[in-house]
Amino acid sequence: MTVELVRANAQDADVLFAARVSTKGEQSLEDVGADASKSAGLINYLMRDRHGSPFEHNSMTFYVQAPIFVFREFMRHRIASYNEESGRYKNLSAVFYTPAPERNLIQVGKPGAYSFEAGTAEQHSMVDAEIKASCTQAYEAYQRMLTAGIAREVARAVLPVNIYSSMYVTMNARALMNFLSLRTTREGTHFPSFPQREIEMVAEQMEDEWAKLMPLTYAAFNKNGRVAP
Structure with a gap:
């Protein structure tokens, strides 16, 4: 599976100004470039008490190459924007997925x-x-x-559904947390999930990229049981 982060406008400070407008109004503009490390407690509070909308004011676009059957699972998440290559307009390449030897059968x-x-x-x-x-x-x-x-x-x-396709997918951090909570298996989650391994391989790579962009939000997500706010 191939996952590349091609564009991102996402940082922990985005959560802060979005949250503080509720109490500070126009003064929240001062927090647009704030040092988010001083407000890790606020981010954790928002995550813990599931105040979700402040986590929506950011954007990440990923390029994904995967078998078509993975994309059909992916697109069950109606919380992202998708554009996929089209078999109507281009000849599809002879690239097919076969399970690796370590894949459980x-x-x-x-x-x-x-x-x-x-x-x-x-x-x-x-x-x-x-x-x-x-x-x-x-x-x-x-x-x-x-x-x-x-x-x-x-x-x-x-053509079978294990032929590879490619797409761009754009989502915000709240949507990505929802996706990760359902498409990864992790110890300590409040709601265990049992994803198909192939989509989990995509989710793991997306998670690695997001963790670097928003480390405080990512830490709060894990601390609070990987439940999307």
Whole structure:
């Protein structure tokens, strides 16, 4: 999975002036460039008591490359702006996802109460071989249709959801915290989450970038159980 932070207007001080306008009015303008390290307690208070709107006055844009099935999970979060490459307007590259050897394969239990465990070497070999064979057949059919003059939007119908796509996604810190609370697994969370591993791989990289931009907000998020305010 590829995640790049391409643009950001996000810092801890953004939380402060947005919060202080409620008590200081126009004097809150003095806090636009404030030293946020002196106000870590306020940021923690806002996070702890779930005063969420001050965390919205910032923006981060990420470039993401991932399989289409990851994007379909991602776009269930209606708290971001998305622009994805289009199979109607460009030929899709023959890049497909196959699980790494360390990816757990076996589902134990039932939905809502299950876990995943490692598969055998034979099972991993089978997954790898079957996915590669299926993708090869599908992409060859795709190319045959394009060569015959079939429109891209029709020819793409044969491609599987493990083909890679790319998109830009823009969100604020509050939206990102909501995303991370659901798409990462961490000890000490108030509400444990069990994301599919592939989207968690994307979320982990986004989290690393955000942690560098807003370290005080990030610390408060973790301190208070990784619950989005």
